[in-house]
Amino acid sequence: MARIEAKAPAGLSAPRVIRPAVPWYQHQLARSVFYHAVVGVTCFFMLYPILWLVGSSFKPPDEIWTNQTAIIPKDFYPQNYPNGWAGFGGISFATFYRNSLFYATFGTILSVSASAVVAYGFARLRFRGRRIWFAIMLVTLMLPTQVQIIPQYIVFKQLGWLNTFYPLLLPRIGGSAFFIFMIIQFIRSIPVDLDEAAMIDGANKFGIFLRVILPQLTPAIITAAIFSFYWTWDEFLVPLIYLNSPELYLVSLALRTFSDPSGQTDWGAIFAMSALSLLPVFVIFISFQRYLVEGISTTGLKG
Amino acid sequence: MKRSKVLLILLSIAVLVLPTLAVAAQDQTEVRISWWGSQNRHDRTIAAIELYEELNPDIDIVYEFQGWGDHWTKLSTQAAGGELPDIMQHDYARIEEWVANGLLLPLDGYIESGAIDAMSIADASLAGGMVDGQLYGINLGNNSEVFTLDTDAFAAAGLELPPLDWTWTQFEDIATQIQESLGIHGIGVLTSDQLWKSQYMGCCDQWAYAADGMSLGYEDDQPLIDYYNMLLRLQDNGGMQSYEDSVARGDQGVEAQLIVSQEAAMAYHWSNQIVAVWNAAGAERNFVMYPVPRPEGGQSQNYIKPSMFFSVTSQADQPDEAAAFINWFVNSVEANEILEAERGVPISSVVRDALLPNLGAAQAEMFNYLGIIEMDNSPIRPADPAAHSDVISNVFGPEFVEPVMYGMISPEDAAPFLREEANRILGAQ
Amino acid sequence: MAAATLSKAKRRKQSNFGQDNLVGYLFIGPWLAAFLLFTFIPISVSLLLSFTDYNVLANAGEFIGLDNFQRMFFEDRRYWRSVNATLKYVVFSVPLRLLFALAVAMLLNTYRRGVGVYRAAFYAPSIIGGSIAVAVMWREIFGNDGLVNFTLNVLGIQGPNWLGRPETAIWTLIILAAWQFGSPMLIFLAGLKNIPKHLYESAEIDGANAWQRFLRITLPMLTPIIFFNLIMQLISGFMVFTQAFIVTQGRPLDTTLFYALYVYRRAFEQNEMGYASAMAWVMLMVIALLTALVFRSSSYWVHYEAGEGA
Structure with a gap:
């Protein structure tokens, strides 16, 4: 917020002093330079961890701990990438990526679409028990997974679902409490006049959800999809418990399987694969975030 | 319009990469094994397992591996669910707690019957796996x-x-x-x-x-x-x-x-x-x-401490086959040429002698050092209390x-x- | 606690409460089914376990009444240290994260060349996850000659050994949390995008400057999202685990022993799942209470376009 304040007076005071000599577009240019300078420098600090990680992933084994602070390696050693990619005993990262892409994609589609449906129910429909169910839903967020894991394991064991993706995917048919609550908040900031207009036109609740509410939820759904993909991609405790066969391991699991604090660890390979594992998350972010910028103005409906 | 396109692309990726959801059943005898370690250990252990399966076509070794911390989280959950593998890698500091809860099988019978051949193993090398007078873990490497x-x-x-x-x-x-x-x-x-x-x-x-x-x-x-x-x-x-x-x-x-x-x-x-x-x-x-x-x-x-053990769990479906695999794992020269003493100096003197000529500088120093310790050490102490x-x-x-x-x-x-x-x-x- | 937000609807409720019973349950049906099938049993079991001395390896435990609670409140020195560390973390990291997130979202809510790249950069620290490499990375950054101390040095300040000192270690985790403001930022961006442009246009015609537009339009229109982010940051602040788990392991002197980390340790290192469950339920009560308070306060400051109880 402080930055916003600082920016406004700078922009306003400049033209007062030099207005006669300088046309307005140069003033715009100055603002632009200022903006890019401030944001750009901050960006370096934000990106530093990733630059360091990528830099370290090209260091040879005897440089990783002896030249730790450097971003740029003394000897360029791309061999870390094939070493890491080879995985374990012939099961390579190709397998782990395939599994993770499958899980993150389906998991995201399930979570986000179910969350939107459920959120509409909570936000716009009036039914008995709504508040109590909503409260229970929030409470489920407040208990650490760690103390639920053993009873849950026994439930899934009874269902015969160990060593499959079912325990990871099926609970998502109900959406995620986080996204449900988030989308509820977005729906509640959409004026009801549109719903009422559609109702007068003879639309039922499903029609209103699909034709009035859903189109306005694009930013919320895109945001949820970005998060969901990343959180699913990064998840490790639940996959660790349920996936036994290395052929089913995810990238997140494989990364944690590289090292042994008491044994020999190929840190170069860990850095290389950790850096590489950011790529899909980044690609998803870059390709989705533009819907939060340009594109169809979802609010145009009203204006 | 764009959204549906993105969705379509995502769906087609998902279908393309759809992995098999279940593991196919087999008519071989299945022995499950689980260990912790790093990439190096995983590679070597899997290679040894593949060799064992080649030598024993009727046995299918189903393996799981993870990092050190995750190993215990996963295995204790499996213990509570009655889903422990046949063989698990175990640790000196934890073995007594697992024995106290009845989760491991005593292996003395297999030693007596010769199913686990202890001819070339010094008693001191096995002693670390003793809890309350019974043997619950086979030492996978001497350490000090x-x-x-x-x-x-x-x-x-x-x-x-x-x-x-x-x-x-x-x-x-x-x-x-x-x-x-x-x-x-x-x-x-x-x-x-x-x-x-x-x-x-x-x-x-x-x-x-x-x-x-x-x-x-x-x-x-x-x-x-x-x-x-x-x-x-x-x-x-x-x-x-x-x-x-x-x-x-x-x-x-x-x-x-x-x-x-x-x-x-x-x-x-x-x-x-x-x-x-x-x-x-x-x-x-x-x-x-x-x-x-x-x-x-x-x-x-x-003192000479077992670096880690293989133990047979009390929830094992195939304890005999498990013991046979452990026997091969510690006694076979072929297996240990693959494993290359990564878990510590092998306990079998036959295996040790076979490996000696091909050791690298660091490993030679390690073998040499263990030789020094064997001559002057304290007796092995009881496993840590639960x-x-x-x-x-x-x-x-x-x-x-x-x-x-x-x-x-x-x-x-x-x-x-x-x-x-x-x-x-x-x-x- | 939901009751609190929705309570403003009381007047309307009288007339049309329950009018959507069937459709309502159809819409929340997926969640309800998943809850009853997959979540209800584990949660209930964990509540029951909190009154037992259940040990994971023994897979057995006896009912011991309130002994677990007695032990945690009156006998366990580390328990109170974990409470201390967690409270400190929540009090500082939640406002910092929200502030950064909102400020940067405002800054990036324009259409300029390169804004996508900037957004990615600001989001970057939030996606580096919990792998073992990340632990090494954060330690390097806060190390004696890492990025933080290097920067301070340029400014003429001699930085402390951040992670080694009991006074500063928790600050590295708080700074780390502030650094990782990507997710609330993105939610703010989505919220900003949902504010109808015509409101700004008419305000401009009225001669409002940028700061006035922010106060009169942006802030009120954004309150539902601020409210959401506040609740979620509060919950995730109390449940913070990964940073301490991978970076500090609770050290030094238990100053970063976060509550959830201590719960995990008791559950999976000492296998005392009964005791761990009891701790987890105490935390649940505290978070639920705070969340309820925030919900109750929301009628004073959260503005819904759809009307209060829609």
């Missing part, structure tokens, strides 16, 4: 505590290498002199609970825990107090890395030892870790392995080592408190 010395740094500091039976006094002098002449630390922190557990063997022929595991096994706090006063002196004069610095660097594994980055001239670790240390430091460095220093006039506190992890993580670390090393309490005041709290936990088991 070691002080590794950087001989080049010693030369640069103008120091002679000490005798193998060096004392703590000599050690303190050396560490201090290294700091004075080279400006680097003598060694990293020496506050490991392992040193506490074995320290009383040097002076008093005692172990940290009593034989029944219901209380501490030493009567006199003074040797512990003296030891921590020495550490405080070394921390002050830079002969040892400060505890604060070690906390800041964190527990990042063997490769992060100060000796690797030439910030210290000595290192304390397990003997099988020399391979990792040397590898990370670079082949041009020169290291030599020393036993733990002893008190003036005292005896060695080194409450060991509780004592270490809730008392020894946060109530003793940390307050002492941060100077919040003196060793004289902290040692009796450690005794009191540890005895309370051990007595309540």
Whole structure:
């Protein structure tokens, strides 16, 4: 917020002093330079961890701990990438990526679409028990997974679902409490006049959800999809418990399987694969975030 | 319009990459095995397993592997769910707790029947897997505590290498002199609970825990107090890395030892870790392995510790096949040529002799060192009591080592408190 | 606690409460089914376990009444240290994160060349996850000659050994949390995008400057999202685990022993799942209470376009 304040007076005071000599577009240019300078420098600090990680992933084994602070390696050693990619005993990262892409994609589609449906129910429909169910839903967020894991394991064991993706995917048919609550908040900031207009036109609740509410939820759904993909991609405790066969391991699991604090660890390979594992998350972010910028103005409906 | 396109692309990716959801059933006998380790260990173990399956076409070894911490989270969940594998890799500090809860099978029968062939295995190498007089784990490699010395740094500091039976006094002098002449630390922190557990063997022929595991096994706090006063002196004069610095660097594994980055001239670790240390430091460095220093006039506190075990669980479907695999794993020369002593020095003398000619520099040093320890060591101590992890993580670390090393309490005041709290936990088991 | 937000609807509720019973349950049906099938049993079991001394390896435990609670409140020194560390973390990290997130979202809510790249950069620290490499990375950054101390040095300040000192270690985790403001930032961005442009246009015609537009339009229109972010940051602040788990392991002197980390340790290192469950339920009560308070306060400051109880 402080930055916003600082920016406004700078922009306003400049033209007062030099207005006669300088046309307005140069003033715009100055603002632009200022903006890019401030944001750009901050960006370096934000990106530093990733630059360091990528830099370290090209260091040879005897440089990783002896030249730790450097971003740029003394000897360029791309061999870390094939070493890491080879995985374990012939099961390579190709397998782990395939599994993770499958899980993150389906998991995201399930979570986000179910969350939107459920959120509409909570936000716009009036039914008995709504508040109590909503409260229970929030409470489920407040208990650490760690103390639920053993009873849950026994439930899934009874269902015969160990060593499959079912325990990871099926609970998502109900959406995620986080996204449900988030989308509820977005729906509640959409004026009801549109719903009422559609109702007068003879639309039922499903029609209103699909034709009035859903189109306005694009930013919320895109945001949820970005998060969901990343959180699913990064998840490790639940996959660790349920996936036994290395052929089913995810990238997140494989990364944690590289090292042994008491044994020999190929840190170069860990850095290389950790850096590489950011790529899909980044690609998803870059390709989705533009819907939060340009594109169809979802609010145009009203204006 | 764009949204539906994105969705379509995502869906088609998902379908393309759709992995098999279930593992196909087979008519072979399935033996499940689970271990922890790093990439190197996974590769070698899987290669050995593949060889075993080739030799025994009717056996299908189904394997799972994970990192150290995750291993215990996963295996304890499986234990509660009755889903333990047939064979699990086990640890010296935890085995008693698992035995106490009836989760492991005694293997004495297999030794007697010869299903696990102990002909070329010294009794001392098996002793570490004994709990209450029965054998619950087959040792996968001999290990011992070691002080590794950087001989080049010693030369640069103008120091002679000490005798193998060096004392703590000599050690303190050396560490201090290294700091004075080279400006680097003598060694990293020496506050490991392992040193506490074995320290009383040097002076008093005692172990940290009593034989029944219901209380501490030493009567006199003074040797512990003296030891921590020495550490405080070394921390002050830079002969040892400060505890604060070690906390800041964190527990990042063997490769992060100060000796690797030439910030210290000595290192304390397990003997099988020399391979990792040397590898990370670079082949041009020169290291030599020393036993733990002893008190003036005292005896060695080194003992031969199993690096890890293979145990057969009580939930195993195929205990006999599991034992057969373990037998092959420790006795077969072929298997161990693949495994290359990555888990420590093999316990079978036949295997050891077969591996000797082809060892690398670090491994040769490790084999040689274990030979030295075998000639002068303390007898193996009982496995840690079931409450060991509780004592270490809730008392020894946060109530003793940390307050002492941060100077919040003196060793004289902290040692009796450690005794009191540890005895309370051990007595309540 | 939901009752609190929705309570403003009381007047309307009288007339049309329950009018959507069937459709309502159809819409929340997926969640309800998943809850009853997969979540209800584990949660209930964990509540029951909190009154037992259930040990994971023994897979057995006896009913011991309130002993677990007695032990945690009156006998466990580390428990109170973990409470202390967690409270400190929540009090500082939640406002910092929200503030950064909102400020940067405002800054990036324009259409300029390169804004996508900037957004990615600001989001970057939030996606580096919990792998072992990340632990090494954060330690390097806060190390004696890492990025933080290097920067301070340029400014003429001698930085402390951040992770080694009991006074500063928790600050590295708080700074780390502030650094990782990507997710609330993105939610703010989505919220900003949902504010109808015509409101700004008419305000401009009225001669409102940028700061006035922010106060009169942006802030009120954004309150539902601020409210959401506040609740979620509060919950995730109390449940913070990964940073301490991978970076500090609770050290030094238990100053970063976060509650959830201690719960995990008791559950899976000492296998005392009964005790761990009891701790987890105490935390649940505290978070639920705080969340309820925030919900109750929301009628004073959260503005819904759809009307209060829609």
